[in-house]
Amino acid sequence: MKIFVNEIEREVEKDISVFKIKDIFNKCSDVVVLNGFPIKKDEILKENDRVTLIEKGKKPSMNELESLMIARHTPKVYEKLKVGKIAILGLGGLGSNIAISLARIGVGKLILVDYDVVEPSNLNRQQYFIDDIGKYKTEAMKEHLDKINPFIDVEIHNSYITKENINFLHEVDIIIEAFDDPNCKAEISNFVLLHMREKYLIASSGMAGYYDSNIIVTKKIREKFYICGDFVHEAKEGEGLMAPRVAICANHMANLASKILIDYI
Template sequence: MKIGIAGAGGIGSNVAVHLVRTGASCLKIADFDFIEESNLNRQFYFHHQIGTSKVETLKKNLLDINPKGNFQVENLKLTRENMTDFFQECDIVVEAFDESKYKTMLIEEIYPLGKLIVSASGIAHWDICNIKIKKVMPNLFVVGDFEKGIENYNTYSHKVSIAAAMMAGIVLEKGGFYEK
């Protein structure tokens, strides 16, 4: 089972870590950004990694957890033109973008392929009481509070981590990783 992750920031890096720590070993991740100090409050990176490529650094960090893992990464900005090809061989795709227009783009491009998509909406603010999972369509699950977005609120590690853990749980359950 190959799992694709669109974005290696707060959600993407933490989903990847949760997946690898629970046994997933085949990930394909795309992001074009570099680590900044402001990312360290919620992303799976360290101070000495500031200025490095998120995907290349995430791969190194994941290999520190599982040296035998198959972690394909590409320093790439995903677009309508390249997204389908990038995730073609993936069984499940995790949407981990910051902006809603890119979230929508991923769903519009990937959903028709019949792949399971796990997305996030409303992961900002410190309040964790209303985080839930919504099955929006047969192959689309969204995690968050559906209200407090990054446009109006700060992000905090505990809420991002909880949402990422819930997203990883969906991937593991629907991907058949859990023992029955």
């Protein structure tokens, strides 16, 4: 029968067990993952099962690395993520967290857009480091994503985006609006909804403070348009943006983008 060992198709005898496969292909493996879940007890394999064998503490070759990185994925989703194309407009608290989550799951192409540089007050919620201060956010984030997942295509636009300079959005499947400025949010969102109706648009509203995590939700506003947040607590004087709630909202957006790529496109 056919199974996959570290994402390579193999022909094996029927009723063979996972640990027997481990003995045949990699006696040194410390972690055995079956169909996205690490196992401790032996199991009999079925047709098209996926087994990943990982040796702890050993850095694999680049040829092996990608297959090991996706070992914990649900089977058959990686192929859909790999061909996905997403634009992230704004690389602040939302956008930087979204970019890292989408890179980790292996979305094939990310287009990152921002005009600003990293400054100290960003570090309370954005995915940058002290050494990034003074760098353009696009360039700093690309450096981080290349270290996280070198198998994806990261394109950067270091510019202030307006409806006049967004032709590159026509190539993506999903547009994620992650701006701080409400005027930018409104301008770009309205343009996409009017002139790019074939695109999925994910926006946000309300993630400030340290309010209850569970009031942050994902809502479908209309066909292909979603908003994530609590819809109440916008940033304002006396109510700032903080890492925990911003990251919760960001990952609502990233998770929705994943679902769209896997289930709807």
